[in-house]
Amino acid sequence: LGLSGYYASTVGVLMMEIAHEPIRVIICDGLNPEGQEILKNTQGLVVEDRTSISREELEKIIGGYHAMIVRSRTKVDAGLMELGIKLRVVGRAGTGVDNIDVASATQRGILVMNTPGANALAAAEHAIAMMFALARHIPQATASMRDGKWEKKRFIGTEVSGQTLGIIGLGNVGKLVAERGLGLKMKVMAYDPYLAPEASLRIGVDVVDLDTLFASSDFITLHSPLTEDTRTLINAENIAKMKKSVRLINCARGGIVNEEDLCDALRTGRIAGAALDVFASEPPVSDHPLLGLPNVILTPHLGASSEQSQIKVAVTIAQQIADYLTKGTIKNAVNLPASAVKDLDKLSPYLDLVQSMGRFLSQAHVETVERVEIEYSGKLAELDISLLTSGVLKGLLDPVVSEEVNLINASLEAQKRGIQVFENKTAQAEGYSELVKLTVRSKGDSFSLAGTVFVDHGPRIVRINEFVTETKP
Numbered sequence: 001l002g003l004s005g006y007y008a009s010t011v012g013v014l015m016m017e018i019a020h021e022p023i024r025v026i027i028c029d030g031l032n033p034e035g036q037e038i039l040k041n042t043q044g045l046v047v048e049d050r051t052s053i054s055r056e057e058l059e060k061i062i063g064g065y066h067a068m069i070v071r072s073r074t075k076v077d078a079g080l081m082e083l084g085i086k087l088r089v090v091g092r093a094g095t096g097v098d099n100i101d102v103a104s105a106t107q108r109g110i111l112v113m114n115t116p117g118a119n120a121l122a123a124a125e126h127a128i129a130m131m132f133a134l135a136r137h138i139p140q141a142t143a144s145m146r147d148g149k150w151e152k153k154r155f156i157g158t159e160v161s162g163q164t165l166g167i168i169g170l171g172n173v174g175k176l177v178a179e180r181g182l183g184l185k186m187k188v189m190a191y192d193p194y195l196a197p198e199a200s201l202r203i204g205v206d207v208v209d210l211d212t213l214f215a216s217s218d219f220i221t222l223h224s225p226l227t228e229d230t231r232t233l234i235n236a237e238n239i240a241k242m243k244k245s246v247r248l249i250n251c252a253r254g255g256i257v258n259e260e261d262l263c264d265a266l267r268t269g270r271i272a273g274a275a276l277d278v279f280a281s282e283p284p285v286s287d288h289p290l291l292g293l294p295n296v297i298l299t300p301h302l303g304a305s306s307e308q309s310q311i312k313v314a315v316t317i318a319q320q321i322a323d324y325l326t327k328g329t330i331k332n333a334v335n336l337p338a339s340a341v342k343d344l345d346k347l348s349p350y351l352d353l354v355q356s357m358g359r360f361l362s363q364a365h366v367e368t369v370e371r372v373e374i375e376y377s378g379k380l381a382e383l384d385i386s387l388l389t390s391g392v393l394k395g396l397l398d399p400v401v402s403e404e405v406n407l408i409n410a411s412l413e414a415q416k417r418g419i420q421v422f423e424n425k426t427a428q429a430e431g432y433s434e435l436v437k438l439t440v441r442s443k444g445d446s447f448s449l450a451g452t453v454f455v456d457h458g459p460r461i462v463r464i465n466e467f468v469t470e471t472k473p
Contacts, residue, residue, distance in 0.1 A: 022046040023325050024064060024086075028053055029071035031093060035314025042322040059083055067321055069093055070100070078104035089113065089324055091317045092334075094304070102335050112334040113320050116409075117172045118312040119304035124176035126303045127221050127251045130275035134219075134247045135160055139297050158218075158245075161185040166217030168210075168233070169224030169252065170195050170203065171402035177221060178205050189213055192224075194400050196370050196418030214241040219249065225402045226253035236261040239270060247273045251303045252402065254279040263289045266296055277303050334406050346383060350436065351391045353459035356473035357438050357449045358395020360461070367442035369396065371420045375437040378429030389423055392438055432462070 023045050027036070030051040039047045050058075058074070062084040069091040070076060076090050078101050090100055092114040105112045133139055136157035144151050165181040167174050170192040181188045182204055189206040191213045213220070220242070224230050234248065235258040248271060250257050259280055265271045275297040276290065282301060290296055304313075316332075323329040374392055376385045393410035397417075405413050414421055429435040432452045439448040450463035451473070461471045 025067040026065045028074040032314035035318035038318040076100040093317045106335040115316040118316045119309040120172040122306040122309035123173045123303040163218035166213040166220040174223035221249040222252040232258040251277040349453040354391040355395035358392045365447040371441040373439040375424045377426040378434040380434045381425035
């Protein structure tokens with residue numbers, strides 16, 4: 001579970017329940033023809049394209065469908081799922097699932113799938129396009145030409161070859177940007193606290209701390225998730241650490257940039273320019289100060305908007321839905337249905353515990369994680385604990401990486417970042433009937449937690465390094 005990026009099981013309850021009737025799939029927000037063809041050519045599926053269906057009409061008919069595919073328009077909340085009495089899977093044709101109540105879906109045994117990585121190339125190429133547009137003043141020169149001017153000397157640009165590209169976040173998109181920067185003969189450096197040095201060497205970039213990246217880069221491009229650590233990361237304090245000739249690119253999340261501080265820097269010439277595809281509030285208000293600055297390039301969240309990426313997203317979600325409904329194969333799941341793992345009833349209290357422990361360590365251990373050691377003792381040693389290991393890694397990685405990390409792909413995401421994972425089982429639990437001990441290691445440093453679940457009191461962290469405690473996560 002996890003290392004291959006998907007979990008395959010028999011169709012089980014789902015197929016027994018609906019074997020006597022066609023499996024009905026509703027498309028709510030549109031899907032490219034290539035994706036629709038996959039669904040329509042899958043034996044046993046009845047597919048209806050109800051693009052732009054109203055909420056009121058959807059509430060009336062959702063009870064007759066086993067699967068639905070949405071983009072960002074349709075809100076799949078607890079109320080809609082309550083009406084969807086046959087609903088077994090919701091597919092998001094895209095990455096974000098903000099419009100889907102994942103917790104309610106999990107409680108109801110409804111699988112939620114998305115398509116992470118399907119639009120990564122489009123986003124990476126858009127960032128590179130923004131870099132070139134900044135370097136050569138292409139939008140400003142175009143506007144000047146439309147005004148009937150020939151201002152050749154005004155728009156002298158800079159070459160990118162030989163310059164330093166600083167990348168914040170080396171997830172799927174960041175890695176693609178790094179590869180293209182290297183292909184352009186740029187010096188590429190990156191900051192990603194959850195990428196092991198061995199993994200960065202394979203990519204061919206220099207991994208540095210933030211201050212070094214800010215001080216050394218000629219171009220800085222953002223590809224990190226929006227977390228409490230990255231919110232307004234680009235602010236006046238950090239802008240002051242940058243070269244005055246630096247050009248900033250944000251095709252990740254709007255909230256990473258303090259837009260007021262960026263406006264001040266652009267007005268005063270503290271930095272040379274910026275290119276933004278995302279904004280703290282979208283769309284930005286009509287009198288937003290960024291809209292009037294001559295040294296900023298703006299696009300309306302176009303990172304994933306390529307013909308090819310839209311086809312990839314459609315084909316990917318269609319194939320995932322078809323495979324799940326007809327074969328029971330689960331891929332790119334945001335959650336996990338109760339029927340997917342035989343020991344889930346016994347493991348579920350510990351699943352909450354280990355994810356909390358992982359999140360604890362993602363905050364308490366500030367060094368780059370190179371090794372994760374998990375020891376399961378007592379009665380837990382008798383069970384298949386692969387799901388718990390995925391829960392540990394999900395808790396550790398999900399708050400700090402740009403990709404959606406879930407119980408299905410957590411081990412794969414750790415492997416991609418060069419993090420070694422070791423599991424151990426022992427019969428003795430050091431004074432408890434069951435115990436999980438979690439240790440993360442970096443060069444010369446480590447941090448450990450131990451936790452258990454008490455029958456009457458629920459999950460508890462019982463040791464922090466060598467300090468004995470009894471703390472509710």
